[in-house]
Amino acid sequence: MEGTPPRILVVIPAYQEERSIGGLVRSLRERTPYDVLVVNDGSADNTADIAREAGATVLNLPCNLGIGGAVQTGFLYARNCGYDVVVRIDGDGQHEVDDIPKVLEPILAGRADAVIGSRFLGETGYRGSIPRIFGIRFFRLLVNVTTGYRVTDPTSGFFAINRRLIAFYSDHYPSDYPEVDAYILMHRLKARTLEVSVRMYDRAEGKSSITAFRAVYYMVKVTLSFLINSIRRFG
Incomplete structure (x- = not known):
């Protein structure tokens, strides 16, 4: 990207995150030069007000669309506002x-269309539960065998994409648990992908919504969706 500096937007989907969103937005505003968008996914708490007071632009969804719908809203905003x-x-x-500069560098250098932050590259210190690690390894095998990509962290929600993928994801993005499905879409576009080592921690506040039952549901649903998307045609 030559000439004018690229326009970079940090998108944060948020649902009931009033206890953590303010500190995160303030940290981004203090430590990075990037614009910050919080997509409030129908929260009933003060997520939106706290994010706005901390310095983020906030989009309020009228109901809870789920992670895929919230992230796609961020892509639509980025596309319509001309972000790179x-x-x-x-x-x-x-x-x-x-770690944001690490996921940005290959894109800004023109070496990748998408860069995924992996908690399993290098010495990141990540220690997940046994069910979570099993699920990640299952999806790693599914992605690697089906697409030919060699990934270590297929469920990572920490990534960066360029203008080409912003435009595509604005119209086509998985609605529920989208990270694994997104590999099929990138494969269909012949997108160049890289992984870089990043740090990931336990939730700063609150409790994960993924119970043991939901973990099984997640694996079955994502696997079926992944296989369907592998044969689906996109206009």
Whole structure:
């Protein structure tokens, strides 16, 4: 990207994150030069007001669309406002703000269309539960065998994409648990993908919504969706 500096937007989907969103937005505003968009996914708490007071632009969805719908809303905003790169991070404090330049560098250098932050590259210190690690390894095998990509962290929600993928994802993005499905879409576009090592932590506040039952549901649903998307045609 030559000439004018690229316009970079950090997109944060947030649902009931009033206890963590303010600190995250303030950290982004203090430690990065990027614009910050919080997509409030129908929260009933003070997520939106706290994010706005901390310095983010806030889009309020009228109801809870789920993670895929919230992130796609961020892509639509980025496309319509002419951003060159989107960085997507969680609103619960799991992702390290200081690692954002690492996911941006290959895109800004023109070496990748998408860069995914992996908690399994290098010595990141990540220790997940046994069910979570099993699920990640299952999806890693599914992605690697089906697409030919070699990924270590297929469920990572910490990534950056360029203008080409912003435009595509604005119209085509998985609605529920989208990270694994997104690999099929990138494969269909022959997108160049890279992984970089990042740090990930336990939730700073609140509790994960993924119970043991939902973990099984997640694996079955994502697997079926992944296989369907592998044969689906996009206009």
